[in-house]
Amino acid sequence: MNESALHDALxxxxxxxxxxxxxxxxIEANLDGRDSVVVLPTGGGKSLCFQMPALVRPNDGxxxxxxxxxSLMKDQVDGLVASGVAAAALNSSLTPAERREVxxxxxxxxxxxxxxxxERLVGEGGEAFRARLHGWGVRFVAVDEAxxxxxxxxxxxxxxxxxxxxxxxxxxxxxxxxxATATRQVRDDIVTQLALRDPEVLVxxxxxxxxxxxxxxxxxxxxxxxxxxxxxxxxxGIIYCVSRKEVEKLAxxxxxxxxxxxxxxxxxPDEMRRRHQEAFLEERADVMVAxxxxxxxxxxxxxRYVIHAGSxxxxxxxxxxxxxxxxxxxxxxxxxxxxxxxFAKWRQMLEQSxxxxxxxxxxxxxxxxxxxxxxxxxxxxxxYFGQTDERPACNACDWCLKELERVDDAVTLAxxxxxxxxxxxxxxGVGHVIDVLRGRxxxxxxxxxxQELSTFGLLADVPIAELRxxxxxxxxxxxxxxxxxxxxxxxxxxxxxxxxxxxxxIELYRQPRPVPGQRKxxxxxxxxxxxxxxxxxxxxxxxCRIEVSxxxxxxxxxxxxxxxxxxxxxxxPTTLPELLEVYGIGARKAEDLGPIFLEVIRDYxxxxxxxxxxxxxxxxxxxxx
Numbered sequence: 260m261n262e263s264a265l266h267d268a269l270x271x272x273x274x275x276x277x278x279x280x281x282x283x284x285x286i287e288a289n290l291d292g293r294d295s296v297v298v299l300p301t302g303g304g305k306s307l308c309f310q311m312p313a314l315v316r317p318n319d320g321x322x323x324x325x326x327x328x329x330s331l332m333k334d335q336v337d338g339l340v341a342s343g344v345a346a347a348a349l350n351s352s353l354t355p356a357e358r359r360e361v362x363x364x365x366x367x368x369x370x371x372x373x374x375x376x377x378e379r380l381v382g383e384g385g386e387a388f389r390a391r392l393h394g395w396g397v398r399f400v401a402v403d404e405a406x407x408x409x410x411x412x413x414x415x416x417x418x419x420x421x422x423x424x425x426x427x428x429x430x431x432x433x434x435x436x437x438x439a440t441a442t443r444q445v446r447d448d449i450v451t452q453l454a455l456r457d458p459e460v461l462v463x464x465x466x467x468x469x470x471x472x473x474x475x476x477x478x479x480x481x482x483x484x485x486x487x488x489x490x491x492x493x494x495x496g497i498i499y500c501v502s503r504k505e506v507e508k509l510a511x512x513x514x515x516x517x518x519x520x521x522x523x524x525x526x527x528p529d530e531m532r533r534r535h536q537e538a539f540l541e542e543r544a545d546v547m548v549a550x551x552x553x554x555x556x557x558x559x560x561x562x563r564y565v566i567h568a569g570s571x572x573x574x575x576x577x578x579x580x581x582x583x584x585x586x587x588x589x590x591x592x593x594x595x596x597x598x599x600x601x602f603a604k605w606r607q608m609l610e611q612s613x614x615x616x617x618x619x620x621x622x623x624x625x626x627x628x629x630x631x632x633x634x635x636x637x638x639x640x641x642x643y644f645g646q647t648d649e650r651p652a653c654n655a656c657d658w659c660l661k662e663l664e665r666v667d668d669a670v671t672l673a674x675x676x677x678x679x680x681x682x683x684x685x686x687x688g689v690g691h692v693i694d695v696l697r698g699r700x701x702x703x704x705x706x707x708x709x710q711e712l713s714t715f716g717l718l719a720d721v722p723i724a725e726l727r728x729x730x731x732x733x734x735x736x737x738x739x740x741x742x743x744x745x746x747x748x749x750x751x752x753x754x755x756x757x758x759x760x761x762x763x764x765i766e767l768y769r770q771p772r773p774v775p776g777q778r779k780x781x782x783x784x785x786x787x788x789x790x791x792x793x794x795x796x797x798x799x800x801x802x803c804r805i806e807v808s809x810x811x812x813x814x815x816x817x818x819x820x821x822x823x824x825x826x827x828x829x830x831x832p833t834t835l836p837e838l839l840e841v842y843g844i845g846a847r848k849a850e851d852l853g854p855i856f857l858e859v860i861r862d863y864x865x866x867x868x869x870x871x872x873x874x875x876x877x878x879x880x881x882x883x884x
Contacts, residue, residue, distance in 0.1 A: 268315050272342045274823070274845040279304045281461045286311050288435070289399055294458040295435045296405070296446055301582035302560075303463055305437045306335060309401035313371045314344060320398035321365070324374045325422065327404050330536060332374040334558055337813045339372065343847030348374035365395050381421040389428060397432060400425060402453065405436035406575070409448035411618060419452075426454035440465075440579045443645055465578065465644045469585045470593050472636035472656040474629075476724040477596040480568060481512060487566055487594050488518065488546075494563035495545045499580055501569040501604065503550060509568065510548040523549035540814040542805060554580055559814070560587040561821045566594045570601040570630055572609075573622035574643050577629070587821045589789075590655075597630045599689050599727050603747065610745065620743050627741075631731030633768050635659050666729075669767040670758075672718075673733060676726075677751060677759045679714040680739065683707075685750040689741070692749055693726045725769060732767055789825065796863050797828035803859045807852065818852065819843060831860055 265286065269275050278286075281299060285308035288295040299305045313322030326332050332348040339346035347361045347370050364370045373395075379388060402408070408419035425434065436449045436458075450458055475483060484498065498513075500506045503524040513520035521535040521544050532552075538544040540559055547553060551571070565584040571577045577595070585591030602623050609615040625643065632639055636656035638648040652659040666672055679692050694701050695709050698716025709715065718726060730749070733739045738755035741747050757763050801815075801824055808815040819827075823843035832838045838853045839846070 264315055265311070268311055270839075271846045272311075272314065272344060273307065274839075274841065274843040274848065276842075281463050282308055284459070285309075285435075285461055288459040288461075289433060290316065292399075292433045294433050294453075294455040296441075296449055296455065296458050296460045297435065297437050298441050298446065298461070299437075299439060299463040300465055300467055301439045301579065302467075302586035302588070303439070305403070305439065309399075309403075309435060309437065310339065310344070310346075310372060312399065316398060319368060320396040321370060321392075322372045323380075323392065323397050323400045324372060325377055325380055325400065325402045326374050327376065327407055327416065327419075329376070330533075331403075331558075332376075334540075334814060334817060336372075336374060338817045341813070341817055341848065341851070342845055344372065345370050346372040346374070349379060350374075350376055365391075368396070370395075377416070377418045377422060381424060382418060389425075392429070397429065399433045399435060400429070401435045401437060403437050405449050405453075406438040406441050406445055408436075408452050409441070409445045411442070411444045411448050423452050423454050439582065440575045440644075442575070442643075445575075464641075465646055466637055466641055466648065467582060467585065468637070468653065468655060469588055469590050470581065470655065471590060471660075472581070472593050472595075472640075473662070474595045474597065474632075474636070474657060476728045477569070477598045478722070478724045480596060481509075483594075483596055484509070484513075484566060484568065485516075487564055487592065488513075490592070491563050493545070495539075495542070495559060495561055496547075496564040496566065497554070497562060497580075497583060498546065498548045498566045498568055499571070500548065500550060501601065505568065506548050506550055513546055513548065518546050519544045520546035520548055523547055523553040525550065525552045537814075540816075541808060542815050551576065551580065554583055557583055558586070558816055559583075560816055561589075562586065562591065563589075564592045564594065566596065568596055570595065570597040570605075570626055572605045572619070572626065574625050574629055574640070575622070577626065578640060578644075589821075595630060598724070599627075599731060602627050606743075606745065606747075624743075627731070628735050631728070631735040633658060633663065633732055633735070633766070663768040666767040666769060669765045670761065670763075672729065672767060673738065673765045674759055674761070675714055675717050676729060676733060677738065677755055679712070679717075680749045680751060680755075681759070682712045682714055683709060686748050688746060688748050689727060689730050692730070693723060696726060697721070697723070728769070729767055736765070738763075738765070791829045792825050793828045793831065793863075796831065796860065797824055799859055799863055800824045800827055800856060803856060807855060819848075819856075827856065827860065831864065833857060833861055833864070 269278065281297065282304050285295060285297045289309065289312040297305060297308055309322065309324060329350045329352050332350060333352070336346045336348045347364060349358065349361055353361070365373065379385065402422060407416040408422065409415060434453055434455055436453060441449065446460065477483070498509060500509060503526045506522045506524050510520045510522035521538060523532055523535050536553070539547045562584045565581050567577070567580070571580060581593035584593055605623055606615060609619050629639055635653050635658050637653040641648045654660065657663060675696065679695050683692060683695060691703055694704055695712060695715055696718040698719045700710055704710055730739065734741050737752055738758050740750045740752050742750065751759070754763060758765055804815050804818050804824065808818045820843055823841060826842040830837070830841055832841060835849055835853050838844055838849045838857065
C-alpha cells in the first residue's frame with residue numbers, strides 16, 4: 260500500500276492530514292498480515308488503526324472488531340457511517356428487523372467493518388456464527404480493550420480468554436490486540452492468550468501532558484469536590500466513588516447545589532443507566548457521579564476534570580479512569596482524594612468476593628505508593644508502565660507546581676512517628692498509632708496502657724488526615740512497612756531504624772493548600788489550542804452541533820469533535836473547499852454537514868450566502884436527514 264493512498268483515506272474519511280504516533284506502523288502491520296499488540300493512551304487514536312485497514316485493503320473483505328461494550332460499538336459505527344464507511348454491529352440491542360438487515364449486508368459483501376461482543380463470537384451459539392464468518396471473507400480480527408483478556412490486568416473478563424480459539428479456526432487471519440493500559444506483564448499475557456504469532460508490539464507513551472494531576476488527603480470530601488467544580492463551572496466532569504451508596508449521596512447533593520449531576524452504578528436499572536449515560540454523552544448533563552461501572556469506551560472529548568472521591572484499586576484503573584479527561588488535548592484536571600482507609604476497604608471487599616489474590620494485593624500496594632508519593636506524578640505513572648521521563652519537571656502536577664508545603668523539621672516529626680510504631684510493639688495499624696500520637700484514650704489505648712508511652716499526645720495538634728499523610732510518605736520512602744492481611748500493621752524497616760537514630764535525611768510535605776483559580780497554562784499542539792479561536796463563534800457552532808446531534812439521535816462528538824469546532828472557529832471558512840482544510844472534516848462530512856455549519860459561520864460574520872444563492876435552495880441538507 261503506497262503512502263499516498265493511506266493519506267488520501269486519512270483525509271477523505273477522517274479529515275486528518277497526518278497520522279499520530281504509531282498509527283501508521285499499526286496499520287502497516289495489519290496490511291502485511293502480521294499480528295500486533297498496540298498500546299496507545301486514551302485519545303491516542305487506537306480505533307483508526309483497525310478501521311483504516313478495512314477500507315484501504317486492495318481486495319475486498321471484512322474486518323472483524325471484538326468489543327466488550329454495546330454502547331461503544333454503537334458510537335463507533337455511527338461515527339464511521341457518518342464519515343461514509345460501511346460499518347455495522349451485531350449485538351443484543353438490535354431489533355429482529357435490524358439484525359436481518361445487517362446479515363443481508365454481510366451476505367452481499369456490502370459491509371467492511373463488523374463489531375461483535377466476545378460472547379457472540381465465542382459464547383453459546385458462537386460456533387454457528389463463526390461458521391458464517393468464513394463465507395463473509397474476514398481478513399483480520401481486532402480485539403479492542405484487550406487488557407480484559409489478561410488475569411494480570413485490572414479488568415479481567417473470563418469470556419475474553421476464549422478468543423484464543425480463533426487462531427485454530429482461522430489460521431489465515433491476522434489478530435490485533437488494542438488497549439490503552441497494559442504493563443509488560445499484561446502485554447505478554449495478551450500475546451499468549453490470543454496465540455499471536457511473532458506480533459508487532461507497538462507501545463506509545465503513557466504520558467498525557469495536558470492532564471494536571473493532584474492528590475489530596477481526603478478531609479472534607481464535599482468541600483474538596485466543591486472547590487474543584489468551582490474551577491470548572493459549566494464544564495463536564497466525572498466523579499468516581501468506591502460505593503454505590505456514596506454515588507447516590509453525592510449525585511443528590513450536587514443536584515441540590517444546581518449541578519445537573521446523574522448517578523451511575525451497577526445497582527441501577529439497565530434502562531436508567533442507559534438514559535444517564537446518553538444524557539452525559541449528548542451533553543444534556545455535565546456531571547456524572549459513578550462507580551467504575553461507568554467509563555470504558557466513553558468518548559466525550561471535552562471532559563475537563565475527573566475526581567476520584569476514593570482511591571481506585573490499581574494504578575491501571577487510575578490511569579484509565581483519569582485518562583477520560585482531556586481527550587481533546589486541552590488541559591484537564593485529575594484529582595485523587597484518598598484516605599489510608601480506602602485500601603483496607605478494598606482488601607475487605609476483595610476478600611469477601613474471593614478476589615484477594617497476591618496480584619490484587621500487589622496492585623493495591625502500587626496504588627497506595629502512588630497516592631502517598633511526593634514525586635512528580637507524571638514521572639511515577641510513566642515509570643510504573645516501564646517508561647522514563649527526561650523532563651526536569653512536568654509543570655502539570657501538584658509536586659512540580661510546588662503546591663505541597665515542605666515540613667521544616669521533618670526529621671523530628673518522623674522520629675516521633677517511628678518511635679511510636681516501635682513503642683506499640685510494631686503490631687498495630689495506622690489508626691492506633693495516630694490515636695497514641697494525638698493523645699486519644701480509646702479502649703484499645705487504655706487496655707494496653709499506651710497512654711503511658713512517652714510519645715502519647717506528642718502530635719495532639721496535628722489533624723488526623725495530615726498525620727495519615729506523613730505515615731503514608733514514610734511508607735512510600737520505605738522507612739515504614741505496612742504489612743498485608745486483613746489487619747495490616749506498621750513495622751520499621753532497616754532504613755527506618757537508621758532514621759530513628761538520626762542517621763538519615765528525611766523530607767516530609769504537607770498536603771496541598773487549596774488551589775486558587777484555574778490556571779491558564781495553554782496546552783501545546785494544533786489544533787488542540789485556543790490560539791486564534793473566536794470563542795463566541797465556537798459557542799454558536801457548539802449549539803449547532805447539539806441541535807444536529809439531537810435531530811439525528813447521535814452523540815455530539817459523532818457529528819464533530821471539539822477540536823473540529825475550534826478549528827472552524829479559528830479558520831472561519833465560508834466555502835466547501837475551505838471547509839476541507841479544517842481538522843477532522845473529510846469529504847463525506849463536508850458534503851453532508853458542511854452547508855449547515857457554513858451557514859452558522861456566514862450568519863455570525865454577517866455575510867450573504869453567495870455560494871448557496873447560486874444553487875437550488877431545495878438541495879440543502881436537512882439536519883435531520
